[in-house]
Amino acid sequence: MIIGFVRLELLIYDAQSLKDKRSVLKSIQTRLKQRFNLSVAETDHHDVWQRAELTMVTVSNERSVCERELQRALALIDGEPKAERTVTDYEWL
Template sequence: MIIASCVVTLELVGVSSLKEKRSIVKSVLKRLPQKFNVAVAEVEHQDVWGTAVIALVTVGNDTAHLHSQLQKAVSWLENHRPDVPIADYEIEILS
C-alpha cells in the first residue's frame, strides 16, 4: 500500500474575515473529492485570513498514478480557482 499526500498553501487575496475565508475553503474542499479520488482537509492556519493550508491524501498501489492524480488536482485548482492562487505545494509519497 502506498499513501500519497499533497500539502497546498493558498493565498486568499482580499479576504477580510474568517467567515469569508471559510466560505472559500469550504468550496474548495467540497469540489476536490468530487473531481478526484482524494480526501481533503484544512490542516494549518485556520485562524489566519489571508492564507489557507489544505492537505490532499490518496491511497493505492502505483506511485506514478498517485503522484499524477495529486498533480492533476493541483493543476485543476490553478485553472479553475484563479481566485485562490497557490503559493506553494509539496507532494510526498509514503510506501
C-alpha cells in the same frame, strides 16, 4: 500500496474575514472531493484571513496513479481565481 500526499499553502487575497476564507476553502474542498479519489483537509492557519494550508492524500497500488490524481487536483486549485497556490510539498509513503 503507495500513499501520496501534498501539503500546500493558499493565499486568498479577497478574504476580508474568516467567513470569506471558509467560503473559498469549502468550495475548493467540495470540488476536489467530488471529482477526485482523495481526501482533503485544512491543516494550518485556521485563524488567519488570507492564508490557508490544505493537505490532500490519495492511496493506490502504483505511484504513477497517485501522482496523476494529485496533479489533476493541483490543476483544479490553480484554476481557482480566488486563491493562489504558493508553497507545495509532496511526500510518499
